[in-house]
Amino acid sequence: MPRFRDFEPTGVIPATLLAFNEDFSIDEESTRRHLRDVCSVDGISAVAVNAHASEVHACTFDEQVRILDLTMEEVGDRLPVINGVYADGSIEAARIARMAESGGASALLVLPPHSIGLFGGQKRPESAVAHFSMIADATDLPIVVFQYPGAYAYPLDTLLRMADAVPTIRAIKDWSPPMEHERHIRVLQSLPRPVHVLSTNSAWLMSSLAMGCHGLLSGAGSVIADLQVALFRAVGTGDLARAQAINDRIYPAAACFYTEPFGDMHNRMKQALVHLGRLPRAVVRPPLVEPEPDEIARIGQAMAEAGIERAGAVLEAA
Numbered sequence: 001m002p003r004f005r006d007f008e009p010t011g012v013i014p015a016t017l018l019a020f021n022e023d024f025s026i027d028e029e030s031t032r033r034h035l036r037d038v039c040s041v042d043g044i045s046a047v048a049v050n051a052h053a054s055e056v057h058a059c060t061f062d063e064q065v066r067i068l069d070l071t072m073e074e075v076g077d078r079l080p081v082i083n084g085v086y087a088d089g090s091i092e093a094a095r096i097a098r099m100a101e102s103g104g105a106s107a108l109l110v111l112p113p114h115s116i117g118l119f120g121g122q123k124r125p126e127s128a129v130a131h132f133s134m135i136a137d138a139t140d141l142p143i144v145v146f147q148y149p150g151a152y153a154y155p156l157d158t159l160l161r162m163a164d165a166v167p168t169i170r171a172i173k174d175w176s177p178p179m180e181h182e183r184h185i186r187v188l189q190s191l192p193r194p195v196h197v198l199s200t201n202s203a204w205l206m207s208s209l210a211m212g213c214h215g216l217l218s219g220a221g222s223v224i225a226d227l228q229v230a231l232f233r234a235v236g237t238g239d240l241a242r243a244q245a246i247n248d249r250i251y252p253a254a255a256c257f258y259t260e261p262f263g264d265m266h267n268r269m270k271q272a273l274v275h276l277g278r279l280p281r282a283v284v285r286p287p288l289v290e291p292e293p294d295e296i297a298r299i300g301q302a303m304a305e306a307g308i309e310r311a312g313a314v315l316e317a318a
Contacts, residue, residue, distance in 0.1 A: 005106075018059075047071070068103040110144065181208060198215045199218070231247060253302055253308065267291060
């Protein structure tokens, strides 16, 4: 059963990374240490695993089970754990959802099936409803819908149909461009049964939060969760000057992580953790590859510019 039965997916939620040995096997000791580091940050509301940041695309089902198990062992008694559901087929997605519930997760982060983009899913909203309905039939855990931009995005009308048909949809992790993002915030959070909008627009996080998001769910939290918490609090209290000052600290890291090729963002975060002494190595599983040496050097420079050290970012009291 879930450890936090009344969990509402809001606030600052880091998506943690997965450490590997040189032979690409999971480095459990380093992964556990990374989880403890991230989850020691005061003010985070949950932690997400088995998602993009932890290279779920390259992990077997059994490995995903093990990742959730070790996460629960390390931090499951302190924080709600959100488990990713990465599957192209609804039957497999339901299987992962059942595993997550039995493993103690408090919510699901459901990534979009590739068929949504490849086969015109935007024009068949009933496909999205069927996918999420099958997951909801397998478990009563709260669902966070991962909203991609572009071809894999669920149109707002489809999101509304999904929320109406599947009451356990409680939030979206929104990667939409600004105009769509703001519309989601205004419409979804105003429903009779609100659907929280969690920003994953980490490249422009302050602007996103200022629109009124109820939280954020971000891989960058694996490195800068303390700065994200500080920014979320400053925006929430209307302290613009403090929010701008914190955003100035975040900017070098965000500019470093979220650049082309965009898919290397989490590879760069691993390099940042190695530079900070929080991970022993930055191995990624193929087909991902490590950054070139000159980019690794720039990552280190960005951490220095942001004022981030082994223990985190030193922030002045509010």
